[in-house]
Amino acid sequence: MKYRYSHIIWDWNGTLFNDINWCNKVINTMLSSREMKTLRDISEYRAVFCFPIIDYYRNVGFDFSIEPFEDLAEEFMRLYRSNNNGNCKLFPNTLSVLECIRNANIKQVLLSASYMTDLLSQISEFNISDYFDEILALTDIYAKSKIDIGMEYISRKGITNAVLIGDSKHDYEVAEALSVDCLLIPNGHQSRETLLTCGAPILNDIADVVDFL
Numbered sequence: 444m445k446y447r448y449s450h451i452i453w454d455w456n457g458t459l460f461n462d463i464n465w466c467n468k469v470i471n472t473m474l475s476s477r478e479m480k481t482l483r484d485i486s487e488y489r490a491v492f493c494f495p496i497i498d499y500y501r502n503v504g505f506d507f508s509i510e511p512f513e514d515l516a517e518e519f520m521r522l523y524r525s526n527n528n529g530n531c532k533l534f535p536n537t538l539s540v541l542e543c544i545r546n547a548n549i550k551q552v553l554l555s556a557s558y559m560t561d562l563l564s565q566i567s568e569f570n571i572s573d574y575f576d577e578i579l580a581l582t583d584i585y586a587k588s589k590i591d592i593g594m595e596y597i598s599r600k601g602i603t604n605a606v607l608i609g610d611s612k613h614d615y616e617v618a619e620a621l622s623v624d625c626l627l628i629p630n631g632h633q634s635r636e637t638l639l640t641c642g643a644p645i646l647n648d649i650a651d652v653v654d655f656l
Contacts, residue, residue, distance in 0.1 A: 461534045557580050
């Protein structure tokens with residue numbers, strides 16, 4: 444069988460790794476501790492979430508003249524790390540999809556805006572590192588962009604036929620910067636309505652990826 448792509452570039456948070464409810468709980472904990480208005484549900488969380496993360500913090504109401512973004516980001520990560528492995532799982536069908544794609548001899552790469560140490564810790568919980576040709580992530584906790592590390596990988600490997608699969612508008616922007624196709628799944632950190640503004644193909648579920656390929 445002939446497939447469309449030689450390489451798949453996976454996003455992690457919100458695409459393979461379901462940490463949406465946990466992220467919502469963490470940000471609400473921060474807001475509540477300051478007696479600020481919390482996010483009422485996942486729909487509202489998805490409506491305000493965005494990249495760069497500093498803009499997301501503004502959206503939920505933080506005032507950087509009172510507390511610097513860097514301090515807030517560090518607090519978020521302390522809370523996130525406190526029990527993320529116990530509260531987060533892979534999305535249903537993730538393992539079967541990764542296995543099917545590996546059996547099709549398509550290279551898989553993980554490209555994340557996570558801090559590398561955190562990402563490797565999360566991946567180790569599920570014993571899935573062998574599915575990926577490379578694991579690419581950031582070297583700080585401020586989650587500005589993953590474009591640079593993605594471009595370095597594309598250039599180093601000479602890749603010309605790839606698709607980036609993610610759950611956010613930022614993933615689409617990364618794919619555009621890398622000059623690769625993009626496929627979006629609206630079960631993560633941003634809503635279907637937000638993703639529709641990108642113009643990229645949108646699937647209902649990760650299980651649909653194999654048929655698309």
